[in-house]
Amino acid sequence: MSGTHYATEILKELERLLTRISNTELETMAELVLRSEKVFIAGAGRSGLMGKAFAMRLMHTGRQVYVAGETVTPGIGPTDLLLLCSGSGETGSLTVMARKAVRIGARVGLITIKPESTIGQLAEAIVQVPASAKEDTAASGAAITIQPMGSLFEQGLLLCLDALVLTLMDMEGITGADMFGRHANLE
Numbered sequence: 001m002s003g004t005h006y007a008t009e010i011l012k013e014l015e016r017l018l019t020r021i022s023n024t025e026l027e028t029m030a031e032l033v034l035r036s037e038k039v040f041i042a043g044a045g046r047s048g049l050m051g052k053a054f055a056m057r058l059m060h061t062g063r064q065v066y067v068a069g070e071t072v073t074p075g076i077g078p079t080d081l082l083l084l085c086s087g088s089g090e091t092g093s094l095t096v097m098a099r100k101a102v103r104i105g106a107r108v109g110l111i112t113i114k115p116e117s118t119i120g121q122l123a124e125a126i127v128q129v130p131a132s133a134k135e136d137t138a139a140s141g142a143a144i145t146i147q148p149m150g151s152l153f154e155q156g157l158l159l160c161l162d163a164l165v166l167t168l169m170d171m172e173g174i175t176g177a178d179m180f181g182r183h184a185n186l187e
């Protein structure tokens with residue numbers, strides 16, 4: 001298979017994956033975002049990069065958004081949401097954050113392959129992105145993707161988060177122009 005054929009195959013994988021994501025779960029997550037004063041986003045590695053892309057768009061919708069671990073990020077409080085992006089739902093640093101957020105009384109949201117995971121058990125709202133786990137794609141036969149590791153999850157995660165932004169725009173009557181007005185002007 002050549003480069004563009006791979007890209008076409010990836011699109012087919014994503015189409016199959018996205019039809020298996022629940023609208024109800026997405027809407028529940030959108031409602032949780034709207035009910036929270038501040039939204040803190042966290043994820044490790046590539047999952048974290050997708051989370052950061054979402055954090056920017058969520059800021060564009062007018063919400064108070066922070067990426068956990070950045071120097072200017074304040075503390076989380078009981079009226080806030082910690083939204084975690086983790087395929088496994090078991091990543092150590094994120095599990096620690098989730099436990100701390102729960103202890104403080106904040107809500108935890110999770111986008112994951114594994115709702116039954118440690119973080120899943122701490123989360124009030126979960127959107128399941130039913131891709132292959134990163135370790136399964138390394139083992140022959142177990143995967144539903146031709147891609148290595150967590151790539152299918154991470155791509156599905158980004159699309160799912162962009163769908164969440166559109167859902168929030170619908171719910172709040174926000175336009176793309178409103179959002180563009182909030183974009184960074186020191187680029």
Ligand SMILES: O=C([C@H](O)CO)[C@H](O)[C@H](O)COP(=O)(O)O
Nearest residue numbers: 045046047086087088091149150
């Ligand atoms: O970067 C990642 C790795 O390349 C797998 O594709 C993962 O996103 C990172 O390891 C975090 O894992 P999860 O918390 O299980 O998403």
